[in-house]
Amino acid sequence: MPLISNDLALNTQQATLITSMIVVAKIFSASFIAFLVYKFGLKKGYFLGCILMSSGIFLSFVDSYSGILIIRFLTGLGSACALVCLVPIAQQWFEKKALHFVISFNITSNLVGITLGLVLAESISNYFGNWRDSLSFYAWINLILLILWLFVGKDENKKEEKKNNAKDLIYALKSRVTWGMIIFYIGPILFLNSLFTFLPTFYAQYAGFSKELADFAKKEIPALANFAIIFGPYLGLFFKRKNISFKIMLLSGGACIFICGFCMLFLQNLVLIQIFAVLSGIFYSM
Known part of the structure; x- marks a missing residue:
C-alpha cells in the first residue's frame, strides 16, 4: 500500500x-x-x-x-x-x-x-x-x-x-444456503486480503515490535499463513471421510480463524504468532 x-x-x-x-x-x-x-x-x-x-x-x-x-x-x-x-x-x-x-x-x-x-x-x-x-x-x-x-x-x-x-x-x-454461503464467505475473503495488505502495516507500525522483528514478521507471517492454506482442503477431505458434517466444519473453521486472527494481532511472542498464522491458513481453506 x-x-x-x-x-x-x-x-x-x-x-x-x-x-x-x-x-x-x-x-x-x-x-x-x-x-x-x-x-x-x-x-x-x-x-x-x-x-x-x-x-x-x-x-x-x-x-x-x-x-x-x-x-x-x-x-x-x-x-x-x-x-x-x-x-x-x-x-x-x-x-x-x-x-x-x-x-x-x-x-x-x-x-x-x-x-x-x-x-x-x-x-x-x-x-x-x-x-x-x-x-x-x-x-x-x-x-x-x-x-x-x-x-x-x-x-x-x-x-x-x-x-x-x-x-x-x-x-x-x-436458496437461503446460497446467500448464507455468500455472506459467510465475506469474512475469509477479507482475511485473505488483509494478510498481505493490512497485516504487514500493523506489524511494522502498531504491534510495538523492534524494527528487526517487525521487518521479519511483516514478511514471514503472511507467507506462513498463505503457505498453510495449501493443506487445508486435504484436512477438510479427511474430516469428510470421517463423516463430519460440512456445517460443523464450516462453523468451527470460521470460529478458529477468528481466534487465530485475534492471536496474530495481540500476541507478542513471535513463535506463537507463527503457529497461529499456520493454523489460520489451514482453517481458512478447510
Missing part, C-alpha cells in the same frame, strides 16, 4: 480501496457471475473470466485513480468467474470416485497460485520498479494461459438437461 499511496499521492483509505476492489467484486458479483457461466457454458464462462482478469495489462497505461479502480474491479469479476468454474470443470473430467480428491487438488492449485503471486509480489515489483507494471506482468501470464485454455477446455454435451439446469439455477439463487 505505501507504494500505491506514494505513486498516486493517495491517502491510506484510497490506496486500500485499490487493493480491496478485487475482494469487493468477488463478494457482490457471485450470483451474477454464476448466471453468466450458466448462460455461456463452462468453456466460454472460464474464458470470459480469464479475459476480465487479463484487463490488468492496461494498468501500465492508466494514471487515473478511477481508471485503476475499474480495472481492479474487472479483475475481481474475472477471478470470481474462474472460482465459480473450478468445481464444475472437475466434475466434467473425473468420475465420482476420484471427484472429491480432484476438487480438493483443483482448489489447492488455485490457492498455490494465489500464494506464490502474493509472496513474490514485492520482489516482482522491485524488479519492474513499479507496482502497476508488476500487476500487468501477472495479467500477461494470465493472457498466455487463456490461449492454452482455448485448446484444452471443453463444454458439456448434455443439452437435453438444459431445462432442468435452469430450474436448478433458479432454486440455487432463491
